[in-house]
Amino acid sequence: MIKAKNRDLNMFFQLTKRHLIVFFRSKITVLYTLIVPVIVLIIYILFLRELEFSSVRAILQDLNISTNDNPELIKHLGAVIDSWMLSGICAVTSVTVSIQTNYIFVRDKDSGINRDFLSSPVKGPILIGSYFLSSFIITLLINFVFLLICFLYLVCNGEFMLSFVDFLTIFAIIIFSVISATLCTTFISSFMNKESSLTSVIAIFSTAIGFLIGAYMPMSMLPKLVGNICMFIPATHCCGLLRYSFLLKPFESLKTFLLDPSNGISVGSDLIEQLQGSFGFNYNFFDLTITPSYMALIVGVYAIIFVVLNIIVGNNLTKIRDTKIIKLGKKSK
Helix, strand or coil: HHHHHHHHHHHHHHHHHHHHHHHHCCCHHHHHHHHHHHHHHHHHHHHHHHHCCCHHHHHHCCCCCCCCCCCHHHHHHHHHHHHHHHHHHHHHHHHHHHHCCCCHHHHHHCCHHHHHHCCCCCCCCHHHHHHHHHHHHHHHHHHHHHHHHHHHHHHHCCCCCCCHHHHHHHHHHHHHHHHHHHHHHHHEEEHCCCCCHHHHHHHHHHHHHHCCCCCCCHHHCCHHHHHHHCCCCCCHHHHHHHHHHHHHHHHHHHHHHHHHHHHHCCCCCHHHHHHHHHHCCCCEEECEEEEEHHHHHHHHHHHHHHHHHHCHHHHHHHCCCCCCCCCCCCCCC
């Protein structure tokens, strides 16, 4: 019994290692997986950042606050805006990378490699678990690399305000988000038998997911019905948790600055309230406020649901494609 368990465990790790080697052996695939969020970051820096600043300047004008001779205020506002957008891109990355890593088991089904696995002593649950673990590891590594790029950007702009506890909290949320995203995308990808089908789904996800989870624009800007529908997406709440962790210190720093009487800003509290409404911590779901603690609970519930769903449809990950056998015969004279 013990030898059988050790053998199964060894097979599990060997298969996981094989999936990791298949992914990292393709330098183009690794580069493409990492460069997509980096390109989104560059687009934000070059184009969208100024657009976000313009919306904040509109709020400042309504409150008769000028930023012309107040570089300190601009710095604090920049920290809020950058932290808001970077946290959203991190949330999108956990989803887009996890679904891209699923090409490993889809390719195995498409090419019939899983037929070789299943004809060997490898058990189905071991093979399924190895696919999930490899996808989780790859997604987590890519997300950590991109997160460090985001931190580097904040440091270069002089906007890095996170403490060591905040740093650990964000890392923990990233792990939580990757688990949820991997479970969700594995379930979706398990119904696909061809790489071409997965490629189409990846294109759709990469285009739409950022808007559906409120990563690129505040949820308050979406129509109320659309916003309520988007709240059923697990990544929406992962995005909210990352936003809260990224924005907590920048908002505290901005609040301290605005409420300082020496700055001469008499409507500092009104500005904070309006900014939190635009870049806020909490989501509204059918007029109910969802706080970060509830977001974490919702993501946890979704994770459990998708664990059950993946167990139910687990055979789809190892399903062997039916291929037509063409019989060649001699032509009769």
